Each structure stands twice: as structure tokens, then as C-alpha cells.
Amino acid sequence: MSTHVLEHNEPDYLQVKSKHKGIFAWILSTDHKRIGILYLITMGIFFSVAVLLGFLMRMELISPGKTIMDPQTYNSLFTLHGVIMIFLFIIPGLPAVFGNFFLPILIGAKDVAFPRINLLSWWLFLIGGLLAVISIFLPGGPVDTGWTFYIPYSIRTTTNVIPALFAAFVLGFSSILTGINFVTTVHRLRAPGMKWFKMPLFVWSLYATGWVQVLATPIVGITLLLVIIERTLGVGIFDPALGGDPILFQHLFWIYSHPAVYIMILPAMGIISEVIPVFARRTIFGYKFIAFSSLAIALFGSLVWAHHMFTVGMSDTAMWIFSLLTFLVAIPSAIKVFNWVATLYKGSIELEPAMLFALAFIFHFTIGGFTGIMQATLALNIHIHDTSFIVAHFHYVMFGGTGFGIFAAAHYWFPKMFGKIFNRQAAKAAWLLIVLGFNTLYFPLFIAGYLGMPRRYYDYLPEFHIYHFISTVGSWILILGLLIMLINFFVALKRGRKADANPWGGETLEWKIQSPPILENFHEIPVVETDPYDYSKYEIDRKESK
DSSP states (O other): OEEOOOOOOOOBTTTOOOSSOTTHHHHTOOOHHHHHHHHHHHHHHHHHHHHHHHHHHHHHTTSSSOSSSOHHHHHHHHHHHHHHHIIIIIHHHHIIIIIHHHHHHHTTOSSOSOHHHHHHHHHHHHHHHHHHHHHHHSTTOSOOSTTTTOTTHHHHOOSSHHHHHHHHHHHHHHHHHHHHHHHHHHHHOOOTTOOGGGSOHHHHHHHHHHHHHHHHHHHHHHHHHHHHHHHHHOOOSSOGGGTOOHHHHHHHHHHHHHHHHHHHHHHHHHHHHHHHHHHHTSOOTTHHHHHHHHHHHHHHHTTOGGGGOTTSOOOHHHHHHHHHHHHHHHHHHHHHHHHHHHHHTTOOOOOOHHHHHHHHHHHHHHHHHHHHHHHHSHHHHHHHTTBHHHHHHHHHHIIIIIIHHHHHHHHHHHHHHHSBOOOHHHHHHHHHHHHHHHHHHHHHHHHHHHTTOBTTOSOOOGGGHHHHHHHHHHHHHHHHHHHHHHHHHHHHHHHOOBOOSOTTOOOSGGGGSOSSOBTTSOSSOOEEOSOTTOOHHHHHHHHHHO
16 A cells, blocks of 8 residues: 555564553553553453343243343343443444554554543543443442433432443543544544545544544433433423423434444444455455445434334324435445445455454345334334344344454454464354354344344243244354354464464555554654555456466
């Protein structure tokens, strides 16, 4: 992609000395790479807790009636599972870890625009996460409202709603600061020659995500604050018993929480756009369409919140408009899928672990997208509303999409981040188990939901037993795959062989510097002269070999 990127022997960011020692050299560091690693560790811990809670929920649902816990405990578990997965893993996941680590490198900068605010953002994330965990042990017990905190139940319940709401409020601040930092970094710190249409597509996705974080997150922050005021002072904003409007809460909540879906999925789409051209050895098809589709998704995704509310009693006109807008948001998403598939066409595909996770992303996201279109259809939405069909759709988009995007990014950039290479056969075995377990776990829920199985229910009719039993077995396979993947990474950190600077043959800037990178990424700011995905040499070789 560029020239003038030099190699020298200099301590990398893992070894470089600072004025602080030990753990303080990490938790007080303003280096964007170390902050990315801090996010990786904290989010990995929260993810493990959320997976354990999900496993226990599935164990309870393996058969009708009580299995291992009572209904109140189940309500608390699915609330905590949702809060941790949404606010502490999937929303911050890709931007906080891989965005922090790679955004400056990908645009040829030495750091983000505001390094100290970047560190503050991680501290707020940690404090918010700890508040959520501490709320479990306070008098009153774990919050049991579900991660949506719907009114009026979240006002009436005696569980620890206020600490959980305040934790989400603090996490929102962390997200806003990250968004401001990324948008400013993209505008101000691009290397000479890196015009807008020479930026890697992961950077485009972070840029679009940053705007959503900045514009949408304050709305949910204020909303959660209003619920705290409502519970504390009883002023009658949302509580219908005091003249408040519970539907207003849903509008305000989903004005943020639906765009939040795109905070989660847009960076994952950016990762897929990085991985596919590298392992297909093809220049990406339709670069500008993919770049603009990220902005279009961010725009249209902010206008479709009310499709979560088709059963609450809106006017027919409003329902028609939100149904139409929901159909429209599928267009830029479909453009991305079309361009990825077109890039794969006639490519020299190498099935490395990152590529396998990227292909699984396309497969799962397509299923999640089509079932999303089904929900945009008014009559069908009312039939499947609040059933396990929604649970399956949501997990196909979020886990099958964003989760697999995170796994693809982890395998793609692990050699660059740590300078070690993992066992590829073990990674492929983990991929197979994760894909098999994921589909065994969630696909039966489509069928059960279509047949009438409600979501969030502790118990169910015997006719749904087979679907829950298969789903629970799927969770065991999925967790086994996740364990193999994590163990493979840990073994690679300890005993993995040294990785080359460019083990995959990538063309973007991160592959032009040493692994792991030095403290300021580049000895001198690079000059960008070519497009980010120029694999024409491979395409010429293929034509000549015919």
C-alpha cells in the first residue's frame, strides 16, 4: 500500500520501558495498543462470565419444569447474560479492542487523537463493568428486568435496578469518548497521501460507528437517568400509575438500542472486508459501494427503532413507515454481502482460520438478515413477536455476525499483536465445533418460536421439549469449541513460534511494520501511494498461468 516504511531493531510495545513499573505500566499507559489489550483482557473476563450464565440457562431449559434453579434465579441470569453480553462485550468488542489497536496503524498515525481520553474511556468501561457485577451482591439481589429495563416492571421490582442502570450509564460515557476519539483521529491524523478512498474499509466502518456512538448514546444515557429519577422520586415520567407514558420509554430506549445493533455489526463488517481480499488474493470488488454502505447503514439504522414496537399500539401510518424503512436498511447490508461474494469469485481462496470465520460470518449474517426482513413484514412480525424466533434471529446477527467477526479479527491480527503464530489445525478444529455448536444451539429456536414458544420463559409446554433439548446439546458443543480456541491462543502466547511481519500476505499498513509493533508504530510517518487492496499481481499471475 505504501512505501518508506522502514524496519529497525527497537523494543516493541510489549517490552518498551515507561516511567511506571509492573501493572501500572499498563493501567496508566496512554499507548493505544496497550489500551486495546486492556480492553481485550477485561472483555474476555466478562465474556467468560456471560457464557457461563448462558450455559446455566440452557441447562435449566433442557427439560420442562424445574431443573437446576428457581424462576427468580432464571430471571436474574438472563438479565445479567444480556447486560454483560450487550454492554460489556458485543458493543465495545471490535471498536475498543481492535479499533484501538489498529485504527492509528491503518491510517499511518502514531496514536489516536486524544490518548489520555482513550485511557479514561477504558477506566470508565472498567468502573461500569464492576458496578454491574457489584450490583449482584448488594441487598435486593441481581436485577431481573431483562437488559431492556422495560417500564413499568423496572420501576416496581425490588431488585437492584438502580446500580445496574447507573453501570449502563457509565458504560455509555465510555462509548461516547471512544466514538469522539475515533472520528477525530480519522479526520486529523491520516498519513500523507491517505485520502478518504484510500482508507482501509475497517477504518470506514469505525468512522461510521463512531458517529452512531456520539449521536445515539446520549439518548439512552438520559433515558436510563430518567428511570433512576422515576424510581427515586416518583415524578411520573414513565410510570402509568403516576400519569407517565411507558411507551415513551420504549421509543427512547430503542432510538439508541437499534442503532446500537449497528455499533455492534458495522466493525465486524469492516473486519470481513479486510480478511476476504487477503485470503482470496483479489482486489476487493466495489470498494466505494462498501464504504458508502457503512454510512448508509449508520443513517438508515438510526430511523428504524420502532420495528421493535409493532405490538405496543402505534398508528397504522407509523407502522407502515417503520416497516418500509426497515426494508430499506437491508439494501446497504445486501450490497456488502454481494461485494464480498463477488470478491471471492475466481479468487485463489486460502482457508486459513480467519477466512473460515469470515465465511461463517457471511453464512450466519445472511440467515440473520433474511429473518430480519421477515420481521419488517407487519403481519409476520405480530405472529412471531416476543417468541424464541426473535432470540434465534438476534443471535444469528449478533453472535453469528459480530461474534464470528471478533473471532476472525482475533485470528487475523493475533500474529501482529503478539508476534506469535497459533496452531492452525487446532484453530480449524475449534472453528468447526463453534459453527456446529452455534447452529445446533440457535436454529431449533427459529422453529420453536414460529410454533409459539415465547421468549424469556422459565418453563414451557412439553411439545417444545425436543427443540430445547437439541439447543442445550448445541451449547455444549459450542462451549467446547470456544475452549479449544482460547487454549490455542494461550499456548501460542507461551510457546508459539515467532510470526513473520506479514504472515498472510496483506497489503494494508499494519503488515508493513514489525510484529509486534514498536511504541509509536512507525519510525517515520509513511507516505501512501497505492490503494489498500491492490492484489492485481496475483490476478495477473492467474491469467498468465491459464
